[in-house]
Amino acid sequence: MSPFGEVVFVAAIAGCTTGIGALPLLFSDRVSHRVYDGSLGLAAGIMVGAAVFALVLPGLELGSPLEVVVGIVAGGGFLLAANAAFPHLHLLFSEERAEGPRTGSGPAGDLPSAAEESDTDSVRDDDLRRAALVGGAVTIHNVPEGLAVGIAFASGETALGVAIATAIAVQNVPDGFAMAVPAVRAGVSGPKTLLYTTLSGGVPEPIAAAVGFSLVAFVSGLFPVAAGFAAGAMIAVVFRELIPSSHGHGYADTATATFVLGFATMLLVDTVLAV
Numbered sequence: 001m002s003p004f005g006e007v008v009f010v011a012a013i014a015g016c017t018t019g020i021g022a023l024p025l026l027f028s029d030r031v032s033h034r035v036y037d038g039s040l041g042l043a044a045g046i047m048v049g050a051a052v053f054a055l056v057l058p059g060l061e062l063g064s065p066l067e068v069v070v071g072i073v074a075g076g077g078f079l080l081a082a083n084a085a086f087p088h089l090h091l092l093f094s095e096e097r098a099e100g101p102r103t104g105s106g107p108a109g110d111l112p113s114a115a116e117e118s119d120t121d122s123v124r125d126d127d128l129r130r131a132a133l134v135g136g137a138v139t140i141h142n143v144p145e146g147l148a149v150g151i152a153f154a155s156g157e158t159a160l161g162v163a164i165a166t167a168i169a170v171q172n173v174p175d176g177f178a179m180a181v182p183a184v185r186a187g188v189s190g191p192k193t194l195l196y197t198t199l200s201g202g203v204p205e206p207i208a209a210a211v212g213f214s215l216v217a218f219v220s221g222l223f224p225v226a227a228g229f230a231a232g233a234m235i236a237v238v239f240r241e242l243i244p245s246s247h248g249h250g251y252a253d254t255a256t257a258t259f260v261l262g263f264a265t266m267l268l269v270d271t272v273l274a275v
Helices: 003-026 033-062 065-085 120-154 158-185 190-202 204-218 223-245 252-273
Strands: 088-091 096-099
Touching: 003 120, 003 158, 003 190, 003 204, 033 065, 033 120, 033 158, 033 223, 033 252, 065 120, 065 223, 120 158, 120 190, 120 204, 120 223, 158 190, 158 252, 190 204, 204 223
Parallel strands: none
Antiparallel strands: 088 096
16 A cells, blocks of 8 residues: 555544444443543643654754744644634534534524424534534544644654544544434434434545645644644644533543543653654
8 A cells, every 4th residue: 555545544444433432322421521521631632742752843853943833833723714714513512512604593693402402303403503513623623633643644654644543533523423422312213313414524534634645744844843733733722622522521531641641641652753
């Protein structure tokens, strides 16, 4: 398999793990808060470690600090701008948060409450819209994550590229669960829910990875800025989404411990593999 084909394949596998998040919904719509928060903390720690060890440090070795900083600021700005520009929804266990342009007729663009939905068809339509909006959030986050995988592979950091993809795969599982909940409630069949959640990560992830790989492979000197961009976007995802979502359920200590474990894991990967 060519290097390009390899990076697309690895990114596709990582993206498709969103479908794993839908599997519990085939049996129950309940998942332990502790497990959910712990998985988010672990993914956050691995992603921050990957951003530092696989992207920022190699970027500083191959370019100037200014180039890396410009990339980091641009990457963080891109993530925040995408959150603001595209309507999407973060569906938590006991609440939901709508973001982006107005997505409904309620206050501040919030979706109608259950008390306002008086018939079954309205409830199903609203749940389908929730599923689509959560899918939008998954897609937004997969773009910088896919770029990070592609950039790491293009720079020769194959082992850390795989590690980044692993971190993304872990984080995609709870994302898939959040998307699957409203879909199942709307009456979408189990197989279709599994397909849709899988595609929500399996399509944008390899496309973004291919773009990141191609840019660095064919445009000389772009790696420091590109690496900073991917790192900034990943760190923004962690602090904007993963950390807040992993707290507030009473298991902040679990999420914090797994965050440290994830970061330490990436440090070991970087040191042991010496790449």
